Amino acid sequence: MNIVIVEDSELISHQLIRLIATQPRIRICGVAGDEEEAVQQILDCRPDAVLLDLALSPGSGVRVLERIREAGCAARVLILSNNTDAALKAACIEQGISGFFDKSADAHLCLEKLFGWLPELPRNEAARLRALQSVHLLDSPEQETFDNLTRLAQELTDAPMALISLIDKDRQWFLSHAGLATRQTSRSVAFCAHAILHSELMEVPDALADPRFNDNPLVIGAPHIRYYAGVPLILPSGEALGTLCILDTQVRQLSERQKQALTTLARGALSEIELRRRVITLEEEIERRQQAEAHVHHLATRDPLTGLVNRVTLRDRLEQQIRQASRQQNPVGLLLIDVDRFKEINDTLGHAVGDDALQTIGERLSGSLRGSDTVARLGGDEFAVILPELADTDEAALVANKLLQAVNEPTRSSEHRLRIDASIGVAVFPEHGDGADALLRHAGLAMVEAKQRGGGRISVFSQRLDDHAEATAALANDLRRALDRNELVLHYQPQANLTGDRLCGVEALVRWQHPHLGIIGPDRFIPMAETRGFIHEIGRQVLNRALAQLAAWDQAQVPVSRISVNISAHELRPCFVESVEAALARHGLTPDRLELEITESALTSDGVDTLALLARLRSLGISIAIDDFGVGYSSLGQLHRLPIDCLKIDKCFVHDIDRSDADAAIVSAVVTMAEALGMHTVVEGVETETQRQKLAELGCDCVQGYLLSRPLTADAIPMWVANFIENHPVAATA
Numbered sequence: 085m086n087i088v089i090v091e092d093s094e095l096i097s098h099q100l101i102r103l104i105a106t107q108p109r110i111r112i113c114g115v116a117g118d119e120e121e122a123v124q125q126i127l128d129c130r131p132d133a134v135l136l137d138l139a140l141s142p143g144s145g146v147r148v149l150e151r152i153r154e155a156g157c158a159a160r161v162l163i164l165s166n167n168t169d170a171a172l173k174a175a176c177i178e179q180g181i182s183g184f185f186d187k188s189a190d191a192h193l194c195l196e197k198l199f200g201w202l203p204e205l206p207r208n209e210a211a212r213l214r215a216l217q218s219v220h221l222l223d224s225p226e227q228e229t230f231d232n233l234t235r236l237a238q239e240l241t242d243a244p245m246a247l248i249s250l251i252d253k254d255r256q257w258f259l260s261h262a263g264l265a266t267r268q269t270s271r272s273v274a275f276c277a278h279a280i281l282h283s284e285l286m287e288v289p290d291a292l293a294d295p296r297f298n299d300n301p302l303v304i305g306a307p308h309i310r311y312y313a314g315v316p317l318i319l320p321s322g323e324a325l326g327t328l329c330i331l332d333t334q335v336r337q338l339s340e341r342q343k344q345a346l347t348t349l350a351r352g353a354l355s356e357i358e359l360r361r362r363v364i365t366l367e368e369e370i371e372r373r374q375q376a377e378a379h380v381h382h383l384a385t386r387d388p389l390t391g392l393v394n395r396v397t398l399r400d401r402l403e404q405q406i407r408q409a410s411r412q413q414n415p416v417g418l419l420l421i422d423v424d425r426f427k428e429i430n431d432t433l434g435h436a437v438g439d440d441a442l443q444t445i446g447e448r449l450s451g452s453l454r455g456s457d458t459v460a461r462l463g464g465d466e467f468a469v470i471l472p473e474l475a476d477t478d479e480a481a482l483v484a485n486k487l488l489q490a491v492n493e494p495t496r497s498s499e500h501r502l503r504i505d506a507s508i509g510v511a512v513f514p515e516h517g518d519g520a521d522a523l524l525r526h527a528g529l530a531m532v533e534a535k536q537r538g539g540g541r542i543s544v545f546s547q548r549l550d551d552h553a554e555a556t557a558a559l560a561n562d563l564r565r566a567l568d569r570n571e572l573v574l575h576y577q578p579q580a581n582l583t584g585d586r587l588c589g590v591e592a593l594v595r596w597q598h599p600h601l602g603i604i605g606p607d608r609f610i611p612m613a614e615t616r617g618f619i620h621e622i623g624r625q626v627l628n629r630a631l632a633q634l635a636a637w638d639q640a641q642v643p644v645s646r647i648s649v650n651i652s653a654h655e656l657r658p659c660f661v662e663s664v665e666a667a668l669a670r671h672g673l674t675p676d677r678l679e680l681e682i683t684e685s686a687l688t689s690d691g692v693d694t695l696a697l698l699a700r701l702r703s704l705g706i707s708i709a710i711d712d713f714g715v716g717y718s719s720l721g722q723l724h725r726l727p728i729d730c731l732k733i734d735k736c737f738v739h740d741i742d743r744s745d746a747d748a749a750i751v752s753a754v755v756t757m758a759e760a761l762g763m764h765t766v767v768e769g770v771e772t773e774t775q776r777q778k779l780a781e782l783g784c785d786c787v788q789g790y791l792l793s794r795p796l797t798a799d800a801i802p803m804w805v806a807n808f809i810e811n812h813p814v815a816a817t818a
């Protein structure tokens with residue numbers, strides 16, 4: 085209900101405003117302090133009710149009343165006054181006021197009067213409003229079906245006005261309005277707001293004789309309702325949406341037949357509304373299902389991180405493109421793109437940075453290609469591209485190079501500036517395969533080759549790669565048997581200090597004595613063993629043999645103080661510590677005789693808590709070395725926290741150390757840092773005397789490399805050690 089407050093005392097006015105403002109069903113649409121302002125506010129707002137002070141300054145409340153009535157405003161008026169002057173009261177009553185309120189009384193009583201003008205709310209009001217919204221009829225255009233019903237109601241009851249009224253939260257809105265120009269009124273003045281509280285027809289034979297309506301603006305003003313009969317429109321679920329009603333300006337009554345007819349028409353209106361509601365519900369259900377299907381389709385076909393299509397869709401599209409191209413034998417290119425060293429980005433900079441990087445790569449790939457090309461993320465750090473409009477294979481390689489450059493642009497993901505490299509494998513239909521399977525396999529082989537050649541490059545498939553893959557598969561088969569047939573052998577490479585007067589130990593290096601192919605180096609079979617799950621058995625055999633050999637040298641009094649054994653990250657399982665302890669015990673060796681070498685990437689491997697595991701090994705007295713130090717992404721800031729005794733500086737820094745200031749600076753920095761952290765250093769791959777001298781200047785502890793010795797068989801070690809001691813008279817083992 086909208087009200088205007090007319091009161092020249094600010095104190096009383098504010099008191100009323102504060103009180104009424106807390107009531108959700110009453111809205112103050114204007115406040116005035118004098119006559120002019122009051123008339124203007126009331127005629128502008130056309131409120132349902134006015135709280136009117138009689139003693140205005142300047143002006144008069146009675147004048148306000150007269151002026152608004154003259155202007156056709158029939159709002160309910162509650163006079164705020166403690167003036168008991170009878171003449172004044174009579175003048176007010178003549179203007180059709182609704183009551184007096186003594187200003188000296190409790191303001192809550194005033195509120196009670198206002199509430200008396202509000203129709204009661206149905207018990208299921210919230211559900212009722214929801215149901216009303218669900219039929220989508222409010223504020224809809226005029227509809228012939230409903231208009232026919234109200235016209236019929238008019239005719240059958242001989243009434244000047246017939247309505248289908250929907251009772252909204254604060255208003256009644258006419259879905260159909262025969263004989264009445266207006267389309268809505270406030271709910272507070274609506275007869276129908278009362279009718280919806282009934283289960284059957286509600287009749288008001290004489291509105292002026294009914295205390296609920298005798299001061300109703302629609303009764304005392306236009307359209308001057310005297311008679312009302314309304315049938316509630318109640319849904320089967322119990323919510324009354326509104327009514328079908330007739331209005332008359334005369335006091336009258338309906339015959340039973342007319343009431344019956346009105347009820348039948350109301351039923352017709354309700355059926356129509358119900359029908360629409362079902363259609364809407366059905367449409368909404370269809371839309372919901374379509375959205376759900378679209379969502380499921382999106383999930384099934386798209387990669388959620390990048391929004392690119394996924395592996396399944398890529399395959400479908402590849403098959404489709406090949407089908408389309410096969411008639412003309414037009415080339416279709418497939419590029420498989422794998423981000424280089426992505427795991428290290430993830431492990432060292434965190435998954436959020438990794439995700440950002442993948443999104444950037446996806447955007448760059450899409451941004452560098454035509455709309456007809458397809459870009460997919462296959463999972464992890466692997467992407468794929470289909471190029472359906474190729475001139476020839478060379479063009480596929482050109483596009484691949486362009487993509488490589490695009491990916492390689494430095495990124496700024498959060499605070500990190502990254503330069504991302506990728507390896508791209510290229511295969512083209514029909515030259516490299518006549519179906520999706522063959523193309524995917526061949527692009528994959530080419531991609532692996534690009535990676536093996538150092539990454540950051542493209543590789544186009546050739547038959548040689550397929551032959552190589554077959555050979556690798558055959559080798560993997562042989563490796564399984566090799567483990568049972570004890571075909572693995574160990575070679576040992578000595579390590580000595582830089583002044584050459586102390587033997588630091590030997591590193592055990594595994595080889596495979598293949599019955600037909602001869603000696604195979606670990607680089608060819610360790611990665612294969614890691615991916616095929618043989619690495620645990622290889623690791624177990626290597627450790628056992630290395631320790632057995634050390635014990636045998638002890639027996640033969642060959643002075644080898646310590647043996648280093650390489651450990652793959654895959655071996656670092658919780659039971660690893662116990663198996664190492666057991667192996668040492670089996671050969672009667674103390675833990676200080678063993679050094680385990682792990683790579684930097686193993687430190688960040690998933691699954692187990694590697695650092696805790698290494699700390700347990702170290703607490704036993706086993707020495708831990710980081711192998712190939714400097715080529716990974718070790719966080720130097722974290723180094724002091726690691727349970728590490730030795731840094732093995734990678735041979736890539738040694739090769740040019742006598743010529744490259746940069747390499748010398750790196751080695752010097754690592755040595756200084758290791759010293760500060762209480763670690764020692766071993767430099768790998770020392771081949772020349774010049775390199776050795778340079779490393780000595782830089783303060784390295786130990787060297788290992790061809791200069792000292794190539795890896796030797798176990799049998800050759802006693803002789804080598806004897807020679808070393810002989811040639812270095814002060815030599816001793818540490």
Ligand SMILES: Nc1nc2c(ncn2[C@@H]2O[C@H](COP(=O)(O)O[C@H]3[C@@H](O)[C@H](n4cnc5c(=O)[nH]c(N)nc54)O[C@@H]3COP(=O)(O)O)[C@@H](O)[C@H]2O)c(=O)[nH]1
Nearest residue numbers: 593594605606607626650651652711768769770771789790
């Ligand atoms: N998980 C395991 N990994 C192992 C095991 N045995 C070896 N490996 C790893 O395989 C990689 C290759 O090893 P290998 O072919 O034996 O090469 C080693 C040396 O032969 C070579 N080397 C030594 N001195 C020089 C030199 O002066 N120049 C030169 N070009 N190469 C030299 O370096 C390899 C030793 O590397 P590292 O272990 O990093 O000290 C290698 O990564 C091995 O770690 C195993 O049992 N398990």
